[in-house]
Amino acid sequence: MYKKIIGLTMLGLSLAVLPAAFTPQATAASQTQTVKNTAQLDTLKVNVPAQVTVKAGNEFTVQSNFRDQQKPHVTKKGDQIEINIKDQKLWDQMNHSHSDKLKHKVVITLPQVTNPKSVKINAGTLDFKTPTPIQNFQANSNAWDMTISKANFKQAKLASESGDVNSNDSQLGTTMIKSESGNVYLRNTKLQATQIESEAGNVLLEKVDSKQPLKINSNSGDINMKQVNLTKITLSSDDGDIETHNLIAKDLDFNSGAGNVAIDNQKAITYDRVKLNTDSGAVQIKNAKINHSKINADTGDVSLKHVNIKHKDN
Incomplete structure (x- = not known):
């Protein structure tokens, strides 16, 4: 029962819709969310005020170092995955930061077999380094x-x-x-x-x-x-x-x-x-x-x- 409560807290309402889609894991330094059944992924949308890295791997995971109440919301609806942070204070902090490095980081592992049709990323610093074929790629950054x-x-x-x-x-x-x-x-x-x-x-x-x-x-x-x-x-x-x-x-x-x-x-x-x-x-x-x-x-x-x-x- 304790493990089930933790899973619901990490993934918010998305687990109520897809109880088997995510496998959350957490440590003191970072937290990882795993998304299952992504072979037919159509669209990936990323909207986070952080340093974003997209790399190749065997399974779709989202790793971040936000505090629990600020961590990204990862939802899967059909063939679409969205990774969002709607906290306006965090966006303002990133947009007005004069530091060379962002303290918040999100690492997305994208399996090559997913072959998504569309990827849209709105974030801070972006490091995209995977040969996964993508039909339509869009990326936007304010000052990074x-x-x-x-x-x-x-x-x-x-x-x-x-x-x-x-x-x-x-x-x-x-x-x-x-x-x-x-x-x-x-x-x-x-x-x-x-x-x-x-x-x-x-x-x-x-x-x-x-x-x-x-x-x-x-x-x-x-x-x-x-x-x-x-x-x-x-x-x-x-x-x-x-x-x-x-x-x-x-x-x-x-x-x-x-x-x-x-x-x-x-x-x-x-x-x-x-x-x-x-x-x-x-x-x-x-x-x-x-x-x-x-x-x-x-x-x-x-x-x-x-x-x-x-x-x-x-």
């Missing part, structure tokens, strides 16, 4: 960093107001990334049609491949690319610099307000179309063969080194 590692998303939408957005060794499919003042870093990542919006943060792409169009808009941040293999790319920055190193692409469209534009290659790379426009910045191109070009620099200098242009539109 977001790191996606070894992920496999068919569609992805990542948003952070002042935290950085990082992707490493991942396949993100059709992707939308929004960052107010944080930086965006994509490394060893395969993309499909992708759009990145950044107000004041920098955007860095390194060893990124995409066979579909890539579009990046930055207000005052720099855009830097290293060893990127693309087809059509559109870059726009009002005050930041645009710089590429060994960029492979067919169609380039770069627009800069006050920043410089530089295309630097170790060996000559052929581009079908290159359109560069800058109001007051300089334009530099090194080691390139261009079939069609349109280069406008109103007040900035234009430097072409080892560049062969067949047709000039200007």
Whole structure:
């Protein structure tokens, strides 16, 4: 009888509906809730004011270090799992915290066999590191960093107001990334049609491949690319610099307000179309063969080194 009362206290009303779905375990330092029968999981929703880690494992578990009265509520309804904390004071504490680390942590173990169609996460710091295939992935963070590692998303939408957005060794499919003042870093990542919006943060792409169009808009941040293999790319920055190193692409469209534009290659790379426009910045191109070009620099200098242009539109 004592064990049954403890189970009901940990899981709230959800056990009244599904008495066999959860197996709670608790220690002084952390508490773990286990969810059964997740092979046909359709939707996972996470809404917690904490540092969230999602990792691979054999069974679906939720581990947290909140006090008993504040711990996440884990509910399973049909093919949907929700992990929630509705305590507004905890959300306010997280949103107004200036510390580099969050004291509250939630670790979610997601078995690869679940193969959820939709995952939505609203939290603080996010560390997503499981190759579990997901059709639709959405993540939102207010002021904290977001790191996606070894992920496999068919569609992805990542948003952070002042935290950085990082992707490493991942396949993100059709992707939308929004960052107010944080930086965006994509490394060893395969993309499909992708759009990145950044107000004041920098955007860095390194060893990124995409066979579909890539579009990046930055207000005052720099855009830097290293060893990127693309087809059509559109870059726009009002005050930041645009710089590429060994960029492979067919169609380039770069627009800069006050920043410089530089295309630097170790060996000559052929581009079908290159359109560069800058109001007051300089334009530099090194080691390139261009079939069609349109280069406008109103007040900035234009430097072409080892560049062969067949047709000039200007």
